[in-house]
Amino acid sequence: MMVLVSGIAYPGELLAIMGSSGAGKTTLLNTLMFKSSPNVMVSGYTVLNGYPVSSGTLSSLSAYVQQDDLFIGTLTVREHLVFQALVRMDRHIPYKQRMEMNKSLLSWRCLNVKTPQSAYLGGSRVFQEVLTDPPLMFCDEPTSGLDSFMAQNVVSVLKAMANKGKTVVSTIHQPSSEVFSLFDKVLLMAEGRVAFLGSTDEACTFFQQMGAACPSNYNPADYFIQLLAVIPTREDSCKQTIELICDNFQNSEIGLKIHHDTEPRTDLQRSPYKASWWAQMRAVLWRSWMATMKEPVLIKVRILQTLLVGLLIGVIYYGQELNQDGVMNINGAIFILITNMTFQNVFAVINVFCAELPVFKREHFNGMYRTDVYFLCKTIAEIPVFIVIPVIFISISYYMIGLSPGPERFWMAVFILTLTANVATSFGYFISCVSSNVDMALTIGPPVIIPFLLFGGFLLNNSSVPIYFKWLSYLSWFKYANEALLINQWEGVDHIDCTASNTTCPKNGLVVVETLNFSFANLDMDLMSLAGLIIGFRFLAYLALLSRTYRSY
Template identity: 45%
Template sequence: METDDNLNTISSNGSSTKVSETSGSSGEYAYEISDFALKTWKTNSDEGDPTGQVPEDNQIALSWCHINVYGSRISANHSTNVLSAITRNETKEKSHILKDVSGSAKAGEFLVIMGSSGAGKTTLLNCLTFRNLKGLEISGLVCMNNVPTTQAQLAANSAYVQQDDLFIGYLTVKEQLLFQSLVRMDAEYTMEERKQRVEEVMIELALKKCENCQIGVPGIVKGISGGERKRLALAGEFLTNPSILFCDEPTTGLDSFMSLNVVQLLKDISRTGRTVISTIHQPSSELFLLFDKLCLMAQGRTAFLGTTTEAETFFTKLSAPCPLNFNPADHYIQILSIIPGCEENCKRSIKSICDAFESSSLGIQIRKSAKKIVKDAEKIDEPWIHKEGLLNPYRVGWLPQFWALLWRSWLSVIKNPAATKRRFVLVFIETLIITIIYFGQKLNQSGIVNLDGVFFYLLVSTSYQNVFGVVNTLCGEIPLFVKEHKDGMYRTDVYYLTKVITVIPVSVFLACLNTTMCYYAVGLNPEVDRYLTAVCLTILVCLCGQGLGFIISTVSPSFELAPPIVSIVVSPLLMLGGIFLNFRSIPGYLQWLSDLSWFKFAFEAYMINQWSNVAHIECHQNSSANSICLTNGIDVLHKQFISLGEFWPAISALIFLALMFRVVGFFILLFRVSNDE
């Protein structure tokens, strides 16, 4: 079949051998393309080879029965095995997004879902993968080998390549794939086998030349190209050779050759006995020839589901055949699209096409199969759960997940020296300002007030630095975590624990630097044990600030909203910390909030550490006859209503808050993930 521009030729089985380019002035030039360039997926039948043919027992056919989706403000209620309908009396009209959609994809088939914007193709893919269904009312069944499946079971047997490429941008291509091999390949594989598989996938997807390049952060760190990012996303999924592969717009951002390369790859994957389901936007005629089956969606209904040959026959019978030398994909999308100004006529035409398919032999067979599956599911009363239990989606255990995530998290820290440098410069400047302003304080009445100011600015700078340090690191990673967690790569507690651990070293070092630079310069208590205690207190403040940062990162719906939330949360804690507000004057109804303020306990501990052993303070009453002279450190503490016995309770409170904030952040993240699922 000829291509869109009548220049390239491709055989009917999808294996292109020669591409010729014709020039009107220079004659014809032929370029030979190696088999390796297009045949990018190896099929090796040797037992144990990750790229081998899927055994018949492991091949999975996916089917979906009577899927109905309504747009609603009510959250979707997902049971463990079906997409359950929500029966609620609603006064507002609901949008019927998918309308009784059924179909199937057999093992060894490459099924492509197509449709114009708003046709429902992405919603259907989301239903098949149990993803991004929040806010929708859904009914129907999703089945593997005609047995209703759970999200965990599906995740354990499938892979999903989403349209948006999410990565830790500071890792290299090889490090990214090596990490995924550690958490996605089964536990019995050795480290050498994992590395070998990574090398194979990089070669197959033409990533070898950029294996040591950073992936990059758009707008921040220059990295690999958009096409290479897409291939990297595909490579991560191919490591485990899943029985089912879902792809959402895999050719987005790729040039025509790489699009052909990727789709050829998907085709070859299906030939190994895997089920491949993908949405593709406006495929070229070369790509269209590679499709085994085609699912056309229009107005939330199935307009066609069958082979490309059957599609040609179906639309020919409807007096809408594809013209010669015209891309069939473009033709089908055009006749199933809503044209502005002709909305009603287009809707009637689409309805007639969908009705015609339902009454066709293909449509009748699909409805019969769906009816039989639903009837069998009602009879057996969910025996698959009793037989198989709740399938563990994780391929490796807790400890391998922990070490892999800890390695990746630490790499993201040490490979981002610019962020550490910025924090260091910020700490240095803030501490330098404190030192210059309060340099050389003496133990007199003015020095008492000034040293209170030192403690205040030390608390504020350390707290905000660490709150924002965690927010800037974690908040942007939450979408990546959600995606990888849904893919069954690692547990929530493993991810959270590694993030808690990796943010500590740099922050603790900066906290020590912060205190050390200004401690003796401003004239704080010169005893060594008092200095070490002050350093430990600053570290505890640092840990408390980090803990609150974890809570805000898990609560914030987006990275842009996190800074305002920081200001809203930290300001009351600061005001109720007792630095500029007497503890006894705090209203009873706000006492609980004061008890959550690490500023309060840290200020108490700083004051006790500074003044408890000061026996003499200079007193000059020349300035005011009414001034109160504080002659020793105990007087200073009594003026602030602080007793010596509050030191260790304050230390205990700081430790408790640092731990509690982290635990609360974990449960919020756990709830957020479970709610999304």
């Protein structure tokens, strides 16, 4: 819990927020950046040049380097920085100038442009923010996990930014004396309160006046943290000391001046996005396409899976004839094709889309791009994959099974199954957007699909659907795809071989379709229904994603 926390950071200064573990450093930064957990109650305001700012305005004027790295792992360092330059630099900066700044940064950091993001050094997340040249930067433990040399290197970069007139605020945990000397001011926190805010020299003077002078030849940072820590064996006395220090600072001349200087004026509003809608669209689409194409193992596995399953179905149902047994087998094979395309594409979307959601949410809340831009680009980038997969699948199994041999019938089957695959993809997006993580999506996905499968017309005749579930059957892509493929297969089949003693054998294709309560006249309606479900599920997925990312700007 934080109580009466006030502070001020000036342009041209590098401010360190320090304190023992649990002092409230990260909580303070998250509160300043409007990124607190919904369970955290916050009162107060963030003021910029005397004006209260909203989350959107602050996002457009600042950068926030968080502790954990989230990125698209298949992109190289260069590609990642190019994307950052496209969506985060001011929209009035020409493309050529952005790329030159990107190249300069890569050269300065000696980064291997072909190094994957997975090999990106933790401290290097700071340098992507340097590229955007923000007037205000917040860093949460930027030196975490780095050796002393790299830590000093990172803080030196922050110091260089501050020397250019930027305002840089960073939490840091037990810096070395060399790193500590780079900071202009320090904000010490303890038990959720401000124990001191001022220059490093003023800090030593303040604690000396309190009768707790820092010993000579001792790292002041280590001393301050130890002094303000709560030791389990002396918890009461430590808390009394902390309360005394915090109260003294709050009533000191520096503390009263800070309280006065942080009084707000009127609101300052600004768009959170630096890039235009079209610039965001181009950049996110480029990155989405690169990320899709740079998943060679995943794409190869999906193609191999498609080949093997298509071949397996073709072998099992090989060479069906137009007789009583063939009718049942052909209808079963058609339904298996639909079922496989559904589950394969739903799970493919869930595994990829859910994994990228944390990256999207962070970048969106940082004001990099809009929700509609991300969703639209993700959809467009993956369209080729979700067209190629069903084409390969049906091309293998169609003639092996012995379905209607005409080329126009084959291409109609390809079209129907492609629509089916994309309905499943849209449904996968919807499940992903309403789920909090991959495990939840994979858990709720199959049970939700089962009712749609049951109302597909193969396992349960359409005439037998209970009246109270009739509405659900109208949302079943299994039903529309099954009817369309059966029409494509049996229309024009005037004769089916039947034995004289078998009176239940369908005599022609019309009887086969009507037995399932389908109709040849419904083909166009089936195709339009599949197209409508693609749009409908995508729209619901977008609304679900929007609701998860909505906040007032």
